[in-house]
Amino acid sequence: MDVIATIQDFRRARGRFGRLGFVPTMGYLHDGHLSLVRQARAECGAVAASIFVNPTQFAPHEDFSRYPRDMERDLALLRDLGTDLVFTPGVAEMYPPGSVTAVEVSEVSERLEGAVRPGHFRGVATVVCKLFNIVQPTRAYFGQKDAQQTVVIRRMVRDLAMPLEVVVCPTVREPDGLAMSSRNVYLAPEERRAAAVLYRALRQAEAAYRGGERAAASLRRIMRDTLAGEPLAEIEYVSVAHPDSLAELDAVIDGALLSLAVRIGRTRLIDNIPLPPDPPD
Numbered sequence: 001m002d003v004i005a006t007i008q009d010f011r012r013a014r015g016r017f018g019r020l021g022f023v024p025t026m027g028y029l030h031d032g033h034l035s036l037v038r039q040a041r042a043e044c045g046a047v048a049a050s051i052f053v054n055p056t057q058f059a060p061h062e063d064f065s066r067y068p069r070d071m072e073r074d075l076a077l078l079r080d081l082g083t084d085l086v087f088t089p090g091v092a093e094m095y096p097p098g099s100v101t102a103v104e105v106s107e108v109s110e111r112l113e114g115a116v117r118p119g120h121f122r123g124v125a126t127v128v129c130k131l132f133n134i135v136q137p138t139r140a141y142f143g144q145k146d147a148q149q150t151v152v153i154r155r156m157v158r159d160l161a162m163p164l165e166v167v168v169c170p171t172v173r174e175p176d177g178l179a180m181s182s183r184n185v186y187l188a189p190e191e192r193r194a195a196a197v198l199y200r201a202l203r204q205a206e207a208a209y210r211g212g213e214r215a216a217a218s219l220r221r222i223m224r225d226t227l228a229g230e231p232l233a234e235i236e237y238v239s240v241a242h243p244d245s246l247a248e249l250d251a252v253i254d255g256a257l258l259s260l261a262v263r264i265g266r267t268r269l270i271d272n273i274p275l276p277p278d279p280p281d
């Protein structure tokens, strides 16, 4: 496994491979990340991952400086999975002085997470675009955990005719349903227990949908009521949205996205469930 910190060296190493699967990450890897690497490994001849905590997707008051990092452990995990290339640039390599270009995927970036975190998806789209230019993947792998991110990236790839395929992999969860996240380490034991309420709320709404409920307001109410039962949970938003536009729905459609953002103490957690797609005719 080659671990490479510069764009120039990475381009040279990438030239040795044909089809390449790519998993961009911010490191502090868990089984969610590793599931993407495994799928890339299974589908592509070679696999590259990147580890880069991207400052431009964090607002000044957010957790960039305290975001968890453990490069040695991450590299050992990637090596065990047979990763071929790992790109580990520093901030100055990705954003040299004078960098003024950004990628703006409007509308879908402004809703949900984008409404609470203005500029977040501009940072995400810009860094992922740049990583794609450096890595030149055949397929790039993203987690359903960050549902809006997958919508933004798919739209960028389509709108800018980027020559690669975006693959979205299912959310990997802890036994109590909490979606795995590098940020889960911020949770104190009592908060960690409380955090299971996110998935419970989503599952309750999903069950109502499967039972025939088609009023989006009812599904939002069910999520709010379940979250309200957990005193440590502070709701930021609950949403029932169109899977492509992310616009809020009145009537639930097949494939709609149930999502929520909740604060547990100082930690902000997000989760989602896509409702089943249109049944085939």
Ligand code: AMP
Binding pocket: 024, 025, 026, 027, 031, 032, 033, 035, 036, 141, 142, 143, 144, 145, 146, 169, 170, 171, 172, 173, 179, 180, 181, 182
């Ligand atoms: P991050 O390091 O948080 O930027 O995540 C890197 C990639 O891993 C993104 O595509 C995430 O959506 C994905 N990911 C993070 N957590 C999970 C999870 N629990 N299950 C599946 N994919 C995940």
